[in-house]
Amino acid sequence: MARHEAFDGGExxxxxxxxxxxxxxxxxxxxxxxxxxxxxxxxYIPRLCDVEGLDPQGSCRVCTVKVNSRPVASCxxxxxxxxxxxxxxxxxRRWRRDLIKMLLHEGNHLCPICEASGRCELQAMAARFETxxxxxxxxxxxxxxxxxxxxxxxxxxxxxxxxxxxIRASRxxxxxxxxxxxxxxxxxxxxxxxxxxxxxxxDLDDAAASLETCPVGCxxxxxxxxxxxxxxxxxxxxxxxxxxxxxxxxxx
Amino acid sequence: xxxxxxxEIEPLTRVEGxxxxxxxLDEANQVQEARLHIVEFRGFERFIHxxxxxxxxxxxxxxxxxxxxxxxxxxxxxxxxITGAKRLTxxxxxxxxxxxxxxxxxSHVLHFFYLCSPDLLFxxxxxxxxxxxxxxxxxxxxLAMQAIMMRKFGQEVIRxxxxxxxxxxxxxxxxxxxxxxxxxxxxLLKEMDQMLKGAAxxxxxxxxxxxENQQMVERFGSFPSSFLxxxxxxxxxxxxxxxxxxIDSVGNIIFDQVDYQDYGDYIMExxxxxxxxxxxxxxxxxxxxxxxxxxPLARLNCCGYIDTPxxxxxxxxxxxxxxxxxxxxxxxxxxxxxxxxxxxxxKIGELLEDPDLLGNELLTKGERAPEGIGVIxxxxxxxFHHYRVDKDDLITHCNLIVSTTNNNEAINRSIRQxxxxxxxxxxxxxxxxxxxxxxxxxxxxxxxSCATHALGQMPLVVELYNHKGDVMDxxxxx
Numbered sequence: 001m002a003r004h005e006a007f008d009g010g011e012x013x014x015x016x017x018x019x020x021x022x023x024x025x026x027x028x029x030x031x032x033x034x035x036x037x038x039x040x041x042x043x044y045i046p047r048l049c050d051v052e053g054l055d056p057q058g059s060c061r062v063c064t065v066k067v068n069s070r071p072v073a074s075c076x077x078x079x080x081x082x083x084x085x086x087x088x089x090x091x092x093r094r095w096r097r098d099l100i101k102m103l104l105h106e107g108n109h110l111c112p113i114c115e116a117s118g119r120c121e122l123q124a125m126a127a128r129f130e131t132x133x134x135x136x137x138x139x140x141x142x143x144x145x146x147x148x149x150x151x152x153x154x155x156x157x158x159x160x161x162x163x164x165x166x167i168r169a170s171r172x173x174x175x176x177x178x179x180x181x182x183x184x185x186x187x188x189x190x191x192x193x194x195x196x197x198x199x200x201x202x203d204l205d206d207a208a209a210s211l212e213t214c215p216v217g218c219x220x221x222x223x224x225x226x227x228x229x230x231x232x233x234x235x236x237x238x239x240x241x242x243x244x245x246x247x248x249x250x251x252x
Numbered sequence: 253x254x255x256x257x258x259x260e261i262e263p264l265t266r267v268e269g270x271x272x273x274x275x276x277l278d279e280a281n282q283v284q285e286a287r288l289h290i291v292e293f294r295g296f297e298r299f300i301h302x303x304x305x306x307x308x309x310x311x312x313x314x315x316x317x318x319x320x321x322x323x324x325x326x327x328x329x330x331x332x333x334i335t336g337a338k339r340l341t342x343x344x345x346x347x348x349x350x351x352x353x354x355x356x357x358x359s360h361v362l363h364f365f366y367l368c369s370p371d372l373l374f375x376x377x378x379x380x381x382x383x384x385x386x387x388x389x390x391x392x393x394x395l396a397m398q399a400i401m402m403r404k405f406g407q408e409v410i411r412x413x414x415x416x417x418x419x420x421x422x423x424x425x426x427x428x429x430x431x432x433x434x435x436x437x438x439x440l441l442k443e444m445d446q447m448l449k450g451a452a453x454x455x456x457x458x459x460x461x462x463x464e465n466q467q468m469v470e471r472f473g474s475f476p477s478s479f480l481x482x483x484x485x486x487x488x489x490x491x492x493x494x495x496x497x498x499i500d501s502v503g504n505i506i507f508d509q510v511d512y513q514d515y516g517d518y519i520m521e522x523x524x525x526x527x528x529x530x531x532x533x534x535x536x537x538x539x540x541x542x543x544x545x546x547x548p549l550a551r552l553n554c555c556g557y558i559d560t561p562x563x564x565x566x567x568x569x570x571x572x573x574x575x576x577x578x579x580x581x582x583x584x585x586x587x588x589x590x591x592x593x594x595x596x597x598x599k600i601g602e603l604l605e606d607p608d609l610l611g612n613e614l615l616t617k618g619e620r621a622p623e624g625i626g627v628i629x630x631x632x633x634x635x636f637h638h639y640r641v642d643k644d645d646l647i648t649h650c651n652l653i654v655s656t657t658n659n660n661e662a663i664n665r666s667i668r669q670x671x672x673x674x675x676x677x678x679x680x681x682x683x684x685x686x687x688x689x690x691x692x693x694x695x696x697x698x699x700x701s702c703a704t705h706a707l708g709q710m711p712l713v714v715e716l717y718n719h720k721g722d723v724m725d726x727x728x729x730x
Contacts, residue, residue, distance in 0.1 A: 112419060113311045146302060148644035154304060222645055223335070225306045229422075229430040230415025 017081035021065075022088055034074035034085055035063055042248025044241030045087055046096055046128065048103075048121055048215055049163035050075040053207070055172065057164055062096050062125065071095075097129035098136065105137040106186065108144065108158035109216070115225030116217030118233025122161055123216075124240050144189065149198035152222050153209050160189045160218040170208035178202045190218065257281070259675070261686050264693055271698075273689055275671045281678070286671040288663050288693065290529040297650045305334055305641045306425050312637065312652070313419055316699060318362070320419050321355035321410055322630035325492070326637040329626030331425035333513070334641050336618025343611035344427035349492045350603045351413035351422055352628070353596040356491060358406025359631035360548075360589045360596075363697045364454060365399030368586060372461050376691045377684030395453075402450045402593075405443050409600060412436040427615035437604055444601045448562075451590070451597040455566055458590040462583065463573070471673070473582040473666035473692035476501035477543070478534065479550035480658065482629050485509070487556030489567075489595065491629040497554045498534055498544060503578050506534060512627035515636055521653065531660050532653055543661035546633025547696060548588035553578040560602070563595035582666050585695045630655045632697050656698040666692040 014029040021034075021043055028037035033056065038045050049060035058076035065074045066086040074085075086092060103109075103122060111117050126132075147155040162181065167190065170178040178200045182191035194200045202209055209219060230236065257279075262272030276285040300311055309327040313320035325348055332340065340348070370383045373392070389396040407417040412432055414420030422428050462469050478501060482494035496515065498506040510518055521530040522539045533542030544550070552571070558564040570591055573579065579588075603609060626637045633655030640649035656663075670692040674685050 112314060113307060115307065115310075146646070148304065148646050154645075222304065223306055223425070225304070226310060226421045226424050227429050230420055232430075 017079070019079055019081065019083035019085060021085045028079050030081070031078050034065060034067065034072075034077050034079045034083075036075075037079050038074070038085075038087070039244050040247070042245055043087065044244040045074050046125060046241065047075060048125065048161065049165065051165055051213070051215070053173070054165060054168045054213075057168065060099070060161070060163055062099050064092065064095055066092065093129065096125075097131055100125045100129055101131050101134075101136055103161050104131065105134065105139050106142070107160065108141060114159065114217045115220060116159070116214075118228065118230065118236055119211070120217060120235075121215035121240055124235045127235075128239065128241075140186075142187075147192065147197045148222075149196040150200075150202065150222075151198070152204050153197060153202060154220050154222055155190075155192065155197050156218055156220065157189045157191075158218075159216045161216055162188055162190065163215055164190075165213050165215065166190060166208045166219055169210070169213045170202070170206065173207040174202075176201050176206065176208070178206070178208055259671075259681060259686075261689055264690055273667055273693070275667075275675060275689070277675075281676065283668070283671045283676045286664070286668040286689070287526060288529075288660070288667055288698075290527050297652055300647050300650050302646050304645050305331055305639065305647055306645075308639060308647060308650075309423055309425075310421060315652075315654075317418055318699060319355055319359050319631050321351050321414065321422075322628055322635055323637070324414075324421075325352055325423050326626040326628045326630070326635045327639075328423035328425060329493075329628060330624035330637045330639050331626070333624030333626070334621050334639070335425040336620055337426035337616045338618055339616070340427055341611070341613040341616055342608040343431055344614055344616070345492075346603055346606060346608050347413050347428045347431060347614075348423055350432070350600060350609065351410055352492050353599045353603070354406045354409025354413070356406075356631045357593055357596040357600070358403045358410070359697075360593045361399055361402045361406065361454070363631075363694075364458065364586060364589055364593075365395070365403075367697075368691075368694055369395075369399075369457075371687070371691050371694070372586070376688050377682075380683060380687070383687070398450045398453060401443075402447060402454075405440070405447050406596075408443075409440060412440060424615070426617045429614065431611055431614065432609040434610065437609065440600070441604050444597075444604070447597045448601070451594045452562070455587075455590040455594050458587040459566075459569065462581070462587045465583075466573075469581045469583045473670045473695065474580050475665055475669060476578075476580050477545050477662055477665075478506060478537075479553045479578060480534070480544045480546050481551040481554040481634055482512070482627060483509075483555050484559075489551055489555035489558045489563075489592075491551075491592070491596075493628070496627070496634075499554055499578060501578060501580065503553075503576075506537070512636070513625050515625060515627065515638075519636075519653070521657075527660075529657055529660050530653075532658050533661075544658065545662045546655055546658040547585060547631075548592050548633075549579060549582075549585045550633060551629060552588045552591060558591075558595055560595050560598035562598055563591055566591045566594055582692060582695045585697070589697070632656055632699055633658050654699070656696070659696050659698065663693055663696050663698060666695070 016027055017030050018025055018027050021038055026037060026041045035045050045063050047063040050056045056075035058073035061073055063074045064071050067083050104126060111123055117123060144157040167179045170176050177193055179190050180193055181188055183189055192200050207213055257277035259275035260272055264271050264273060271288055271290045274287050274289060275283060278284050296312060296315060308331060309324045312327045313324040315323050366385050369388055370385060374383045411417045414422035478498060480498045482490060483497045484490040484494045496510040496512050497508045500506055507518055518535055519532055520535050521532045523530055533539045534544060552567060558567050570587060623640045628635050635655050636653035638651040639647055642648050667689055670688050674688045675681055
């Protein structure tokens with residue numbers, strides 16, 4: 001399935017264009033997002049809220065690049081012919097690092113005791129951008145609810161980064177509308193469309209309940225935490241983006 | 253009425269954790285009272301409330317960086333009860349045992365060589381610039397190297413089973429998450445000969461010290477006490493699993509083969525206003541007489557035999573020193589610890605030859621229960637973990653009785669005894685005299701951070717107060 005149908009006019013009919021990322025010439029289809037074109041060319045642009053299989057929403061801003069000197073979210077920005085895109089520059093790495101740090105400081109992310117450690121995309125991004133210790137910001141240590149009412153699935157909003165992946169998966173893939181945002185500004189987090197998780201229609205087969213959907217340890221499956229041994233967890237074996245970068249030189 | 257003088261040792265050094273000792277003198281400079289104060293407060297038992305039960309082994313192992321495996325395992329054993337895994341698969345139990353023997357080995361070696369051997373080799377009152385691990389490295393490089401290799405081996409056992417040397421993840425409710433690979437097993441097997449030699453050397457060193465200094469050791473910080481430990485069904489020493497046995501000071505059984513799920517019927521805890529560490533006691537003997545000792549000395553006093561040959565022989569020799577009666581010599585903790593090191597090395601060797609370690613059946617479960625208790629013999633003694641979990645799988649209650657907590661009253665008695673013997677009536681209290689107090693505390697290998705379930709710097713302080721309550725002297729290193 002093509003990811004971004006809105007941009008697509010069918011593979012054959014689409015117009016091919018060229019643009020550059022960090023000086024490297026890339027071929028893309030007109031209307032493709034920058035991120036999608038970069039993926040196809042084997043250039044990894046870091047991201048949190050965007051994931052294969054869901055429409056992009058451009059909310060986390062980790063995928064920010066500069067297009068012709070203007071910052072945009074590359075997951076939602078369509079590429080145009082002759083665009084000059086900056087991706088892996090010191091300035092942009094710093095923006096991304098700051099975004100990751102702010103997420104870590106806003107929530108309660110206790111990696112040592114979190115079962116998502118080793119498969120957590122936020123943790124992997126923190127490692128990528130070497131956010132090793134608190135410096136810029138205070139820890140906000142918010143008091144957030146844990147919803148363990150469902151027999152098999154648990155929602156620990158201490159770890160929510162508001163990527164909205166569960167919301168999109170439940171709405172667009174499962175067609176169940178289990179999750180939505182509640183609260184405003186810094187208090188915004190994911191909530192459920194019922195009194196609690198047990199009263200929603202979610203079940204283990206839902207895309208929204210899949211461990212690939214939640215990038216952190218907010219939506220977890222009960223009683224299987226820590227089952228993956230250290231050394232064999234998802235990101236022990238390869239970092240996010242390794243797959244994409246492998247495509248480089250393999251053709252498209 | 254005149255007020256007592258108080259000496260405080262703060263921070264105590266070469267112990268795990270932060271605490272202080274206060275010694276109260278009367279106007280004639282006689283020691284009236286001496287106390288170990290635990291000045292850390294942590295709150296693990298409280299902030300774990302509301303967390304899912306399978307997180308508990310991972311959270312509570314952060315109590316300690318020395319014996320995280322013990323906490324992880326005690327919690328996992330409690331969670332086995334909650335998931336109904338009454339009997340683990342052979343692979344799961346053996347992997348856990350292997351990790352635990354590695355843990356006890358590295359902890360005991362760390363304590364004996366790094367923390368205590370300067371006192372034993374150079375004398376309690378030796379110059380502090382000499383009495384440290386760096387002098388050992390300079391003067392006895394072979395000994396130091398052996399100690400380092402043994403500790404490393406213990407850590408490697410932990411890494412092979414738990415994924416990391418410190419704060420890994422091996423045990424989960426109902427079993428373990430990995431078996432041992434053949435390369436991991438073979439790498440450890442290669443070291444066995446060297447480890448057996450090291451254990452024999454350490455055992456001889458600790459035994460010789462006790463026997464050669466028997467008169468001093470019999471007196472130093474020693475007193476009759478009861479002892480508590482886990483023992484196997486047949487009375488053998490078992491560091492991972494068993495039933496509770498308590499004996500009195502002459503060796504009579506107080507209770508035996510008590511299922512630790514019923515520990516609450518036998519043991520209670522008392523709170524005192526001057527310490528964050530609670531005082532457990534045997535219920536039927538009351539809080540005044542019910543205190544007891546745990547740890548290596550208690551385990552050897554309680555057990556009938558050891559199921560590995562070298563350690564069993566060492567146990568017989570250990571027991572013969574006191575004619576088979578309980579050994580009350582506080583400094584004999586060191587010897588007992590090295591008997592256990594021997595046992596752990598032998599057990600590790602035995603397990604590494606066992607094909608079950610390579611098995612793939614790692615997990616089991618049964619009928620879910622609302623409550624679970626896990627007890628294990630941690631390096632420093634019997635460790636109790638008790639949890640209650642609600643229908644949504646969240647923890648609602650947690651009680652931890654940590655090894656050092658069990659020894660609380662005993663450590664206080666040893667301090668009082670040594671303070672009376674070495675400080676009473678002396679005109680000027682020297683650093684060397686105060687170190688005698690620390691030697692007594694160190695014998696128990698207390699882990700003060702575990703005992704209060706503290707973050708940050710963890711030294712122990714000694715302070716000397718005069719009879720008006722002013723600080724006269726203060727010993728603060730760390």
